[in-house]
Amino acid sequence: MSGGAGLASLRPAARYGAVEAEKESDLDTGEFARELVDVITDKKGSDIILLDVQSVSLLADYFIICSADTERQVKAIVDEVEEKGKAAGFKALRVEGSLGSGWMVMDYGALIVHVMLPVQRDYYGLEELWSDAALVVRIQ
Numbered sequence: 001m002s003g004g005a006g007l008a009s010l011r012p013a014a015r016y017g018a019v020e021a022e023k024e025s026d027l028d029t030g031e032f033a034r035e036l037v038d039v040i041t042d043k044k045g046s047d048i049i050l051l052d053v054q055s056v057s058l059l060a061d062y063f064i065i066c067s068a069d070t071e072r073q074v075k076a077i078v079d080e081v082e083e084k085g086k087a088a089g090f091k092a093l094r095v096e097g098s099l100g101s102g103w104m105v106m107d108y109g110a111l112i113v114h115v116m117l118p119v120q121r122d123y124y125g126l127e128e129l130w131s132d133a134a135l136v137v138r139i140q
Contacts, residue, residue, distance in 0.1 A: 029110040030136075032090055033062045036113060037137055039084045040066050043077045045115070050137040051130055061110040063133070065126050067118050071099040077115045078104050 033050055040048050045066040054061045068074040078095065085092060090108055097104035102117035103124075114126060 029061055029108075032085075032088060032108075033064060033111050034137065035088065036064055036081055036084060036111075037139065039080050040064070040077055040115075041139055043080050044069075044073065045077050046140065047121075048137070048139040049127065049135065051133040052136050053130055053133040055134070056130065056132045060107075060112045062112070062136070063126070063130060064111070064113045065121070066113075066115055067121050068115055069118075071102065071117070074102070074104055074115050074117065075099055078106065081106060081113055081115075 030052075037048055037050050045068055048064065048066040051063045051065070052061065053059070053063050066077070068077055082092060082095070085106075085108065090111075092106045092108055094107040095104065096107070102120040104115045106113040106115075116124075
């Protein structure tokens with residue numbers, strides 16, 4: 001994140017309309033999240049989890065966290081998620097991270113997608129951080 005605003009500053013606006021302006025789809029965010037899980041599966045992402053974080057976070061309604069084996073696969077997953085998002089009428093508010101960092105984050109307001117190399121995923125432990133969230137889907 002640049003500018004020090006952080007994701008938390010996006011959430012209130014997202015909850016009350018900013019994301020709706022970025023969305024031109026009949027899908028709700030939960031349906032879109034499930035479609036992205038399928039996209040990530042098709043791109044051979046691994047250890048995919050979809051969390052419903054509505055009861056434990058103001059950042060988003062859903063998190064997708066997945067692993068990729070290589071930097072090239074991280075990019076392939078991110079590119080395909082962006083493509084599917086556009087086709088479904090969802091536009092990412094931000095895409096952060098770099099291939100060299102081993103972690104890319106796509107912010108759709110009510111949905112945040114984390115694509116990580118296993119070493120970064122182990123280090124940051126997002127599953128443990130959000131362990132009180134409801135698990136919707138897990139694909140290993």
